[in-house]
Amino acid sequence: MQNDNIWQAVLGEIELSISHGNFITWFKNTCLLSNNSGVITIGVTNVFIKQQLENKFCDLIIKLLTKNGLKVKSVEFKIYNFVGNKNTDDEPIKSNQSSLKTISKQTNSNSLSHSYRQGLNEKYTFDNFIVGDGNELAFAACQAIASQPGTRYNPLFIYGGVGIGKTHLIQAVGNALVKDKNFSKVLYISTEQFVQEFVDALRFRKTADFASYYRTADVLIVDDVQFIAGKEKMQEEFFHTFNALHQANKQIIISSDKPPKDIPTLEERLRSRFAWGMSIDMQNPDFETRCAIIQTKAAEQNIELPADVVDYLSTNIQTNIRELEGALNQLLAFCEMRALDPTLSIVSSLFSSIKNRPKHLSAKQIVEKTARYFQIQLEEILGSKRDKDIVMPRQVAMYILRNELHLSFPKIAKELGRKDHTTAIHSVEKIEKEAKINMDLKKAINDITDKLYV
Amino acid sequence: MKLQVTQENLNKALNSVARVASSRSTLPILANVLIKTDNNLLTVSATNLNIAITHSIGAKVTTKGSITVPAKLMQEFISSLPNGIINLELNGTKLKLETDKYNSIINGIISEDYPVMPSINNKNNWKISSLTLKEALSQVIFTASSDETRPILTGILFSVINNNLYLVATDSYRLAEKKVIKLDHEMNILIPASSTHDLLRILPDNDTEVLITYDENQIKFKINEIELLTRLLNGTYPDYKQLIPKQFSTSAVLKKTDLLNVVKVSSLFARENAGSIKIEVNKEDSTLSVKSIASQIGENTASAEAKINNSGEITINARYLLEALNAIPGEIVEFSFNGKLEPTIIKDPKKTDYNHIIMPLKS
Numbered sequence: 054m055q056n057d058n059i060w061q062a063v064l065g066e067i068e069l070s071i072s073h074g075n076f077i078t079w080f081k082n083t084c085l086l087s088n089n090s091g092v093i094t095i096g097v098t099n100v101f102i103k104q105q106l107e108n109k110f111c112d113l114i115i116k117l118l119t120k121n122g123l124k125v126k127s128v129e130f131k132i133y134n135f136v137g138n139k140n141t142d143d144e145p146i147k148s149n150q151s152s153l154k155t156i157s158k159q160t161n162s163n164s165l166s167h168s169y170r171q172g173l174n175e176k177y178t179f180d181n182f183i184v185g186d187g188n189e190l191a192f193a194a195c196q197a198i199a200s201q202p203g204t205r206y207n208p209l210f211i212y213g214g215v216g217i218g219k220t221h222l223i224q225a226v227g228n229a230l231v232k233d234k235n236f237s238k239v240l241y242i243s244t245e246q247f248v249q250e251f252v253d254a255l256r257f258r259k260t261a262d263f264a265s266y267y268r269t270a271d272v273l274i275v276d277d278v279q280f281i282a283g284k285e286k287m288q289e290e291f292f293h294t295f296n297a298l299h300q301a302n303k304q305i306i307i308s309s310d311k312p313p314k315d316i317p318t319l320e321e322r323l324r325s326r327f328a329w330g331m332s333i334d335m336q337n338p339d340f341e342t343r344c345a346i347i348q349t350k351a352a353e354q355n356i357e358l359p360a361d362v363v364d365y366l367s368t369n370i371q372t373n374i375r376e377l378e379g380a381l382n383q384l385l386a387f388c389e390m391r392a393l394d395p396t397l398s399i400v401s402s403l404f405s406s407i408k409n410r411p412k413h414l415s416a417k418q419i420v421e422k423t424a425r426y427f428q429i430q431l432e433e434i435l436g437s438k439r440d441k442d443i444v445m446p447r448q449v450a451m452y453i454l455r456n457e458l459h460l461s462f463p464k465i466a467k468e469l470g471r472k473d474h475t476t477a478i479h480s481v482e483k484i485e486k487e488a489k490i491n492m493d494l495k496k497a498i499n500d501i502t503d504k505l506y507v
Numbered sequence: 508m509k510l511q512v513t514q515e516n517l518n519k520a521l522n523s524v525a526r527v528a529s530s531r532s533t534l535p536i537l538a539n540v541l542i543k544t545d546n547n548l549l550t551v552s553a554t555n556l557n558i559a560i561t562h563s564i565g566a567k568v569t570t571k572g573s574i575t576v577p578a579k580l581m582q583e584f585i586s587s588l589p590n591g592i593i594n595l596e597l598n599g600t601k602l603k604l605e606t607d608k609y610n611s612i613i614n615g616i617i618s619e620d621y622p623v624m625p626s627i628n629n630k631n632n633w634k635i636s637s638l639t640l641k642e643a644l645s646q647v648i649f650t651a652s653s654d655e656t657r658p659i660l661t662g663i664l665f666s667v668i669n670n671n672l673y674l675v676a677t678d679s680y681r682l683a684e685k686k687v688i689k690l691d692h693e694m695n696i697l698i699p700a701s702s703t704h705d706l707l708r709i710l711p712d713n714d715t716e717v718l719i720t721y722d723e724n725q726i727k728f729k730i731n732e733i734e735l736l737t738r739l740l741n742g743t744y745p746d747y748k749q750l751i752p753k754q755f756s757t758s759a760v761l762k763k764t765d766l767l768n769v770v771k772v773s774s775l776f777a778r779e780n781a782g783s784i785k786i787e788v789n790k791e792d793s794t795l796s797v798k799s800i801a802s803q804i805g806e807n808t809a810s811a812e813a814k815i816n817n818s819g820e821i822t823i824n825a826r827y828l829l830e831a832l833n834a835i836p837g838e839i840v841e842f843s844f845n846g847k848l849e850p851t852i853i854k855d856p857k858k859t860d861y862n863h864i865i866m867p868l869k870s
Contacts, residue, residue: 078534078556100724100738101556104625132724132741426531428579492655503533 060085060095062390063117065383069402070113077503079105086133091126093118096133103130121390172241173231177224183349185342188218191333195222198304199229202236202272206331208295208305212312213335216373219308222335223274226306230272240267241274244281251287264290268297272304278327279309283318292323299326338374343367346374350381361397369404380404414505416454416468423450426501435470448480449494453501455481508572508597512549512564514588514606520551520562521582523709523733527560528553528578540581541621542595542602543573552624553578558702558737559624560709572597573618580613625736629722633690635672637715637730643674643687644703644710646834646861651700652678662697662740664747675747676700681827682747683834686860696721697744702737709733751862752850757819758843759788759795760856761811766795766840767832769809773799774825776807783868784828786842787820788813795842799825821847822868828853831863 064083068076079102086094095114097103106114107130118125179199184192194206211219223241230236242250254263267273273294281287298305309316312334313327338346344367351358366384370377384403388395424434427446434447447469454465455477462481463474471477488495521540530538532555540553549566552559574597584604585593594605602613644663652660657679664675672690676683706728710717718729727736773784777799785798796810821844832840837855844851844867853863 074534078532078537099556100625101554101559101622103724104623108623428530497531500531500533 056085056088058386058390059118059121059123062121062387063114065387065403066117066120067110067113073503078102079110084133086131088123091124092129093123093125093127094129094131097130098133100132103132106130172243172246173224173227173239175228177221178228179225181349181353182218182221182225183338183342183346185338185345187336187338187342188222191222191335194331194333195226195306198306199226199233202230202234202304203302207299207302208307208327208330210307210309210313210327210330210332211335212309212332214310214337214373216375217335217337218374219335220276223276223306223308227272227274236271238269238271239274240270240272241276243276244278247275247291248280248284248287251290260290264294267294270298270303272306273298274306276308277310278307279311279316281319281323282316285320288320288323292320292326295323295326305330337371340367343371343374343377346377347381350378351385354385356385356395358395359397362395362400365397365400366404414457416458416460416464419453419457419505420450420468422504423453423501426497426504437470448484449498449501451477451480452484452488453498453505457502457505508544508574508595509569510544510549510595511567511569511592512595514585514590514593516564516566517549517551517593518585518588520549520564521578521585523562524551524553524560525578525582526553526708527555527558527705529555530579532556536575536616536620537622538577538579539575539616539621540578541573541575541618543618544568544571554622554624556622557699558705558735560705560736561624561734563732574600574602574615575618575621576602576613576615584611584613625725627720627722627725627727627736630720631692631694631722632718632720633692633694635688635717635719637710637717638713639687640717641707641710641712642836643685644707646685647674647676647683648700648703648707649676649830649834650678650681650683650863651676653700654678658740659697659742659744661701662699662744663703664744665694665696665698666744667692667694675744677745677747680824680866681831682750682862682864683831684747684751684862684864694721695744696726697740697742698726698737699740702735706735706737709735750850751864752845752852754845755843755852756845757788757815757817758841759813759815760839760841761795761813763832763835763838763840765811765813766842767829769795769797769811770825770828770832772809773797773807774829775799776801776804777825779803782825782827783822784825785820785822788815788818790815790818819844821851823851823865824868827865831865834863835861 060083064080067080082098083102083106084096086096088094095106097106111128115125115128118128179192179196182192191211194209197205198209211223213219227239227241231239251263254260281291295305307327312332313319313324316324344363347363347366348358362384366377366380370380384395384400387393387403388399393399420434421431423446424431427442427449429443429446433443434450436443451465451469454460454468455462460468461474462477465477465481466472466474469477484494484498488498524540528538528540532538537555540551543550543552544566545563547566547568548563549568550561550563552561554560588606588609591606594603596603596605597615600615600617602615604611604613647663651663655661660678662676664673666673666675667690670689670691672687672694674685674687709730711730715730720727720729721739723739724741725736725738727734770784774782777784779801780799783799786795787798788795793812793815794810795813795815796808798806798808800806831853835853835855837858839856840853841856842851842853847867848869850864850866853865854861
């Protein structure tokens with residue numbers, strides 16, 4: 054653990070002293086494997102990287118390791134397998150049938166109910182939830198539920214973007230109920246897990262167990278319900294669970310990233326039920342809330358941050374709280390390693406990359422770089438040809454424009470010389486879908502995005 | 508740096524290395540080729556950090572030096588020049604190229620920024636004829652997996668068992684094993700299949716000797732003036748030997764072209780079912796018949812004469828079977844299987860050096 058921290062600090066400094074391209078190419082996926090009284094072993098993924106670090110960066114690494122308080126006699130590099138050997142099972146060839154057989158043999162004896170979990174994390178409470186303009190209403194509703202479960206706002210449906218505290222809030226309700234009301238069966242489950250358990254139940258013919266388990270809950274909390282979209286059988290099962298609980302006046306809390314009406318392929322009867330009780334939109338935190346969050350998080354670690362540092366962080370990281378916490382942790386680790394006090398100059402040097410990001414990028418640059426990456430001409434990508442190897446880069450360009458610059462669809466269409474904004478909508482959706490299953494495409498997108506900021 | 512080379516030589520060198528240079532890397536210099544004088548030779552190299560190729564050509568070197576220039580531009584430019592002498596002269600980072608009629612300057616990046624080529628310390632080496640290696644590789648390479656989530660299976664295993672070199676590749680649905688040559692030292696290494704594609708491209712179709720050197724992290728193939736170095740994959744390859752069945756309940760021996768034809772025809776009707784075709788062998792009639800049904804299009808049954816020891820049926824992916832048949836050199840093939848879910852094997856009944864195994868589909 055100690056080694057990891059030191060290496061993170063070293064990487065942090067290396068990143069500032071060499072170009073981004075160099076850093077990504079040579080230092081991504083490196084780690085400090087061991088420190089044997091001054092003989093330091095660094096793990097790298099590939100013999101080419103090993104050679105490069107040995108020849109070109111060895112002095113720099115030794116210097117920085119020493120600076121971070123290690124006595125360095127020598128540095129060695131070792132090829133290290135990051136993916137690990139977890140995938141090298143002894144059975145390389147398998148038909149679906151036979152692998153299924155082996156799995157069921159192993160798990161059949163265990164009762165399925167073993168895998169059911171309460172799933173609440175005690176660190177999420179109302180006390181450490183910071184209330185601001187964007188989440189006031191949701192917070193009030195949750196508190197009301199915690200005092201009178203099942204009677205008011207049932208079901209409660211909370212929606213909003215990533216990392217703004219949905220999970221925190223609904224878990225806090227669960228925790229409060231367990232603590233104050235001595236509820237024994239507060240079930241918190243992510244939709245993904247719910248689906249998985251349902252599939253297992255189907256496979257081992259234990260659907261009755263599954264149904265009775267959920268239908269006897271005191272409170273059911275379901276996180277990220279949007280993932281239920283498109284799974285019809287699952288929706289039916291959920292519908293019955295929902296009805297059974299609602300009939301018995303048991304509290305149901307649901308979170309999602311979109312309102313019920315925007316979840317695609319959600320069955321009408323579920324849609325109407327989700328909207329039955331109360332739907333609340335949670336918004337991104339405003340500036341003051343962000344400041345308060347940073348101060349609270351720092352105080353949890355007994356650190357007082359100067360006002361200008363807090364100001365800097367909350368001005369520059371606006372998107373979500375998860376990112377904000379990440380940045381704060383990075384800063385605190387950095388200062389702890391060096392025994393420094395966090396000051397504005399340290400923060401701004403650490404996070405200058407974040408700040409600069411969107412500023413010196415234009416839509417034109419993105420289109421150009423995408424075209425260059427795929428080795429086609431700018432005229433081609435902007436032109437009217439619909440050959441496969443031009444269409445794909447064009448769609449990728451639209452996707453990146455949408456994701457990096459958050460341009461509107463009509464604007465994106467215009468940047469690529471299209472008349473109709475629906476083309477852009479289609480393209481962005483298509484790439485989004487495709488990138489989830491096509492690793493090459495995903496890598497291409499990441500590479501291009503990396504290159505944008507070189 | 509100042510030197511003279513012939514267009515033919517430089518073009519040949521660029522053709523072997525330039526493909527490796529990739530403009531898709533995050534490090535811009537990797538889109539370049541490194542051009543460097545070495546006594547009276549000019550070495551041209553490129554790397555993408557998985558593989559590095561160096562091609563040395565004869566040159567008249569006046570002053571030594573080195574530079575990197577964009578690979579694609581350089582290759583396209585040199586290949587469009589007429590045959591004859593080219594003068595190269597380096598001025599700062601500008602490379603001047605001169606022939607009778609063409610004069611051009613290409614902006615380069617200093618060679619100090621170019622990655623260092625790895626060197627091999629531990630000298631294990633062996634030799635093989637280029638043609639033998641090429642044939643063996645092309646018989647197994649297509650069965651390697653391209654799924655990066657199981658990196659081990661994206662490699663080709665070079666393993667010596669009982670003094671025989673075996674090449675093995677599998678994507679977990681099919682497996683190809685080729686016995687290549689006698690080799691009397693131990694070896695068990697895993698070469699990325701992507702690197703062997705590049706290797707296949709530069710191996711000549713004749714008996715040129717390929718000198719192979721390797722240690723635990725890398726392997727180098729030296730073919731005359733070309734050197735190809737690639738990283739090896741780390742990890743343990745699954746124990747594949749246990750998967751090759753020793754005995755079969757059913758086997759059919761028939762002409763390869765016959766089987767190819769019936770499978771090809773049936774595969775047209777199998778597109779809807781992800782290429783699934785049903786093979787029935789009948790001992791009484793001595794026929795092997797292939798059936799495929801596409802509910803939308805229609806259906807097809809095709810049969811061929813075969814020597815059969817036992818009746819049986821199995822469902823299999825048509826594309827896998829076609830690719831396997833194309834990799835078998837002889838004219839007669841033996842197609843054997845056990846139960847409906849056990850591995851099937853396809854091979855030349857007279858030769859034991861190449862085994863191709865395909866897992867059947869659930870029917």
